[in-house]
Amino acid sequence: MSRIGKLPINIPENVDINYNESEITVKGKFGTLSTKIPNIIDIAQENNKLKISLKEETKKVRSLHGLYRTLINNMVIGVSEQFDLTLVLKGVGYRAAVQGNEIVLSLGYSHPVKIEIPKQISVEVTQNTNITLKSCDKELLGLFASRIRAWRQPEPYKGKGILYKGEQIIRKAGKSGKK
Structure with a gap:
């Protein structure tokens, strides 16, 4: 498991996150961003934290874990702070x-x-x-x-x-x- 991918993403109060199997959309006071996510990555929201986890453990999937966690974190920071x-x-x-x-x-x-x-x-x-x-x-x-x-x-x-x-x-x- 990726060290970066394991870290939870803190969600500010004014940010709204919607996700399904293939896409995640983040809305905030500075705009709306969305990106496609592969179906091997699983997203779970608990309280004000977002956790990114894997459905399977292969080398390729582990390499995408940290990448998509960082991309989603950048989306959350961007729509809340710019x-x-x-x-x-x-x-x-x-x-x-x-x-x-x-x-x-x-x-x-x-x-x-x-x-x-x-x-x-x-x-x-x-x-x-x-x-x-x-x-x-x-x-x-x-x-x-x-x-x-x-x-x-x-x-x-x-x-x-x-x-x-x-x-x-x-x-x-x-x-x-x-x-």
Whole structure:
């Protein structure tokens, strides 16, 4: 049995969970999330705790135990508290702005980069260089942040690019001139 899979999931008061053989739906004040679950995983709710157990003990099933427990836990946390991620633009002239349902980035290209914002994600830009993303879906949030970041990966020589908040870039020395 998985160490992570054995842990019970605490359910806050404002979260409602519905499940059947093949799907689980979690509702909270920040939205509704649902995911399909394999029929080899069994879910039981006791008081304000959710327990994930297995119907059979094979290597493949044990590997899915911890995964689905973590996915369901992330859904519960997302609909009750929301996940947030902050991106920082480092570089001369790098700016961001939200216009309608898209984010417009000035990243040193000859044209502004426009990326459409998914409906489940809210975007806030502060000081033109800090982008705060919030969503109840952790997977979608990470994918959208990586899509934004892919336009300017941080580079090791000057440290320019789109960084996650708190990320440290290991700098390289660059070339030395002839002496």
